[in-house]
Amino acid sequence: MLDSSSSLPLNPPDYIFEIEEDHENVGFFNxxxxxxxxxxxxxxxxxxxxxxxxxxxxxxxxxxxxxxxxxxxxxxxxxxxxxxxxxxxxxxxxxSNNDSISGTSIGGFVKGKFYDIDKLSDSIKYIIDPKMMKENLEYFSSVPHITGTKGDLTLAKYIETYMKNNGINNIELNEYQTFTNYPSKNTYLKLKDGSWNAKLYESHNENMEFLSYNPNSLNTNEPIQGEYVYINYGTEEDFGKTDVKDKIVLLNYGGNIPESNKVFFAKQHEAKAVIFISPKFKHNEDVIQKENVGLTRVSLGDILTPGWSSEDGYVTRLNWDFSETTPKIPTLPISYKDGQYLISQADKGVELELKIANTNRQAKHIWNVVGSIEGREQNEKGIIIGAARDSSCYGTMSSNTGNVAFLELIKIFTSLQRKFQWSPSRSIYFASFDATEYNLAGSSEWIESRRELLEKEGYLYIDLSDLVSGESLEVNANPLLNEIVTKHLKKLKLNGRSLYDMADIKNEFSSSKNYLPFINLVNMPSLEIKFRGEYPQNSCYDDFMNFENSKIDDKMTKHSLLVELIAKIILEFAEYPLIPYNYNDFTNKLIEYEQNLENYYKSLNSDINLDFKKLKQKIWFMKEQGNKYENWKASWEDYLRKSGGIEHTSYSMARWRWNDNMVEFNSKFLTKGILVKRFGYRNILFGLPFNSPLQDDKFVWNSFPYIRNRLQLRQFEDAQLEINNLVHVLEQAAINLLL
Structure with missing residues (x-):
């Protein structure tokens, strides 16, 4: 088995340098x-x-x-x-002696054309190497890899080499140019009278990666002075309770809204600047958390090219003030310890002085590494497995736990190719994304440069960010994927419990992860599975030593289990002859979401009556269409069982057309219009309104975002127009689903 360590020996054997010569003697004879x-x-x-x-x-x-x-x-x-x-x-x-994966199972192609998915799947756990994953985790955590730095490029090259060594031939190292900023020692925060200075670095280390800053933050031209006020987590309600005009706002990281939205609200209320207080990790009060403040809920990607790709070095870039995605007031994070001191002094009338002098790069090089295993039948269609490569420092749990799983998945599928002379029915893409910490720039720019292609060809995205950081098993899944995800969750166990019994399965997708552009720009059904916990996120304390000391996964058991689970899900979606979407699960969830939407509308106590009747009708119409597909699928499976796995040409043609229709179905929900200048949000079925909370047990915010956005703004007439538009789209999508 090949891996990243395979290379030429240090002392090559003599045969490498042998040269044929015309000698007088030949062997023992003259x-x-x-x-x-x-x-x-x-x-x-x-x-x-x-x-x-x-x-x-x-x-x-x-x-x-x-x-x-x-x-x-x-x-x-x-x-x-x-x-x-x-x-x-x-x-x-x-x-043929290659019968270890052939048979009459309906799970896959047989007799030279169909493969037995179950037999392929059973081989996966024997390929996984926990020791190698641990070594890779330690290696990736040994060097800081901030976006666009040498450490970042080193890991990009490592992944590229790993792909080559494991037999992936189709590899691209895509280079983009996006805005990035880096921290500076010239930044400071102090009391105006000089009696106190914030410690703007971690671990008694003033190297760049340890310094305090926010990715995509605004610099100060001159020092800012003034009173400061503490307003908890910086919600709209918090801002409404306190006058922050011409003041510096002190608030906590976390809560239920993105940090960039807090900066947006602070600007709306005419604050001068925002100071973020980092949470403490266990008993460590010196952690400084570095969070992106580019306005993700408006546009994803490079903050100076909102809505278009920055792949071309000569692309038009907006001035900072004209971009809807840039923060318009300066921001700076501080430690929990310094934050508590400032809170204790807030009522004494003292003033702060703040200067931010980050080093800005208007068009810094970033690198995505993308490799693929080409499908043998419908190779134009593909699954994408994405992992965030960059981090704000060492990134052990934030990006590296996902990266080691990413490498292991590459090894699994290339090993299956070699062992069984197998290639998937449809293509599998492995994408290492850069600049995740900078408003998801790597994944967003990659999608923007090939958006039409992805709409026609991509049918599943799996995200591997912060894969293992705790004990809580969380699953985010598009309802189309629930059947297959649930099936494999039930088959695997941890400490005697099935993963299905442990999992909290939702369709939330609210964090700032690389799944956001896939959902909101191209409506690609997405999946995230992870063991979640509290850790010093986006801090240099997120390192290998803390991972080891916390005993989160010292034997890499959780890593191995998730790799096996995800690999089996990938295999089924790549190999099963029909893309295994479940339209009954999908429409049942839409029925729930529609009722939830009505409940949210009723909670607003509006005097304007909205008509949801047609929306309900079209969802039920889609359910009927989905049932027709399920009936055809059942008849196709029955035919294959009776024929011993031999598929008639007419069935093959129909099956390929079904797969085409299923991918096209997703693209029907992408609007060509733009909602309130939100360039990164085109999906009218799934996605997030601008001001939706990160978590909510009452309302499903990741559904019908255009309607919910209008309702949030109490624009009820516009909300009815959005309902009517969705009714029309649902009807057309349901009709076009059938052959």
């Missing part, structure tokens, strides 16, 4: 002896071959006479050749 021996051998060989040759000439003469009696010799010979080749192919297919 030239004269060798020539005599050769002549004797030729004489004897002729005596043996001559009778055989005469017999061959006689048989050939009889063969030619027979051909002449049958007709045109040229035509007859060609027919006999075709018959002979068909016979040979039949023997090869019938008696």
């Amino acid at each position: 030239k004269a002896q060798f020539k005599k021996l050769a002549n004797n051998f030729n004489t004897r060989l002729i005596k043996i071959i001559d009778p055989i040759y005469e017999g061959y000439k006689y048989l050939q003469l009889q063969y030619e006479k027979s051909i002449l009696k049958l007709g045109n010799p040229l035509v007859i010979k060609r027919l006999l050749y075709v018959f002979f080749m068909v016979f040979i192919i039949f023997l090869i297919s019938k008696y």
Whole structure:
């Protein structure tokens, strides 16, 4: 098995440098002896071959006479050749020794065309190497890899080499140019009277990666001075309770809204700047958390090219003030310890002085590494497995736990190729995304540069960010995926409990992860599975030592289990002849979401009556269409069972068309219009309103976002227009789903 360590030996063996030369002696014979021996051998060989040759000439003469009696010799010979080749192919297919994954299982292609998914799946757990994952985790955590730095490029090259060494031939290292900023020692925060200074670095280390800053933050031209006020988590309600005009706002990280939205609200209320207080990790009060403040809920990607790709170095870039995605007031994070001190002094009328002098790069190089295993049947369609590579420092739990699983998945599927001479029915893409910490720039720019292609070809995205950071098993899944995800959750156990019993399964997708652009830009059904916990996120304390000391996964048991689970899900979605969406699960969830939408509308106590009747009707119409598909699928499966796995051409053509329709179905929910200048949000079925909470047990915010956004703003007439538009789209999508 090949892995990243395979390379030329340090001291290459002599045969590498051997060169053929014309020596006087050949082995134990000199030239004269060798020539005599050769002549004797030729004489004897002729005596043996001559009778055989005469017999061959006689048989050939009889063969030619027979051909002449049958007709045109040229035509007859060609027919006999075709018959002979068909016979040979039949023997090869019938008696091939590669029968370990062939059979009559309906799970996959058989007899040279269909593969047994269950037998392939059973091999996966034997390929997983926990020790190698631990070594990779330690290696990835040994070097800081902030976006666009040498450490980031080093890991990109490592992943590229790993792909090559494991047999992936289709590899691209995509380079983009996006805005990035880096911290500076010239940044400071102090009391105006000089009696106190914030410690703007971690671990008594003033190297760049330990310094305090917010990715995509605004610098100060001159020092900012003024009173400050503490307003808890910075919700709209918090801002409404306190006058922050011309003041510096002190607030906590966390809560239920994104940090960038807090900055947006602070600007709306005319605050001068925002100071974020980091949470303490266990008993450590010196953690400084570095969070993106680019306005993710408006546009995803490079903050100076909102809505279009920055792949071309000559692309138009907006001025900071004209971009809807840039923060318009400065921000700076501080430690919990310094934050508590400032809170204790807040009522004493003291003033702060703040200067932010980050190093800005308007068009810094970033790198995505993408490799693929080409599908054998519908290779234009594909699954994408994505992992965030960059981090704000060492990134052990934030990005590296996902990266080691990413590498292990590459090894699994290339090993299956070598072991079974197998390739998936549809393609599998492995994407290492850069600049995740900068408003998801790597994944967003990659999608923006090939958006139309992904709409037509991509049908599943799996995100591997912060894969293992605790004990709580969380699953986010598009309802189309629930059947397969649930099936495999039930098959695997941890400490005697099935993963299904442990899992909290939702369709939330609210965090700032690389699934956001896949959902909101191209409506690609997405999946996230992880063991979640509290850890020093986006801090240099998120390192390998803390991972080891916390005993989160010292034997890499959780990593191995999730890799096995995700690999089996990938295998089923890549190999099963029909893309295994479940439209009954999908429409049942839409029925729930529609009722939840009505409940949210009622909670607003509006005097305007909205009509949801047609929306309900079209969801039920889609359910009926989905049932027709399920009936066809059942008849196809029954036919294959009775035929021993031999698929008639008419069924093959119909199946390919179903797969085309299923991918096209997702693209129907992408609007060409733009909602309130939210360039990164085109999905009218799933996605997030601008001001929706990160978590909510009452309302399903990740559904019908355009309608919910209007309701949030109490624009009820516009909300009805959005309902009517969705009704029309649902009807057309349901009609076009069927053949």
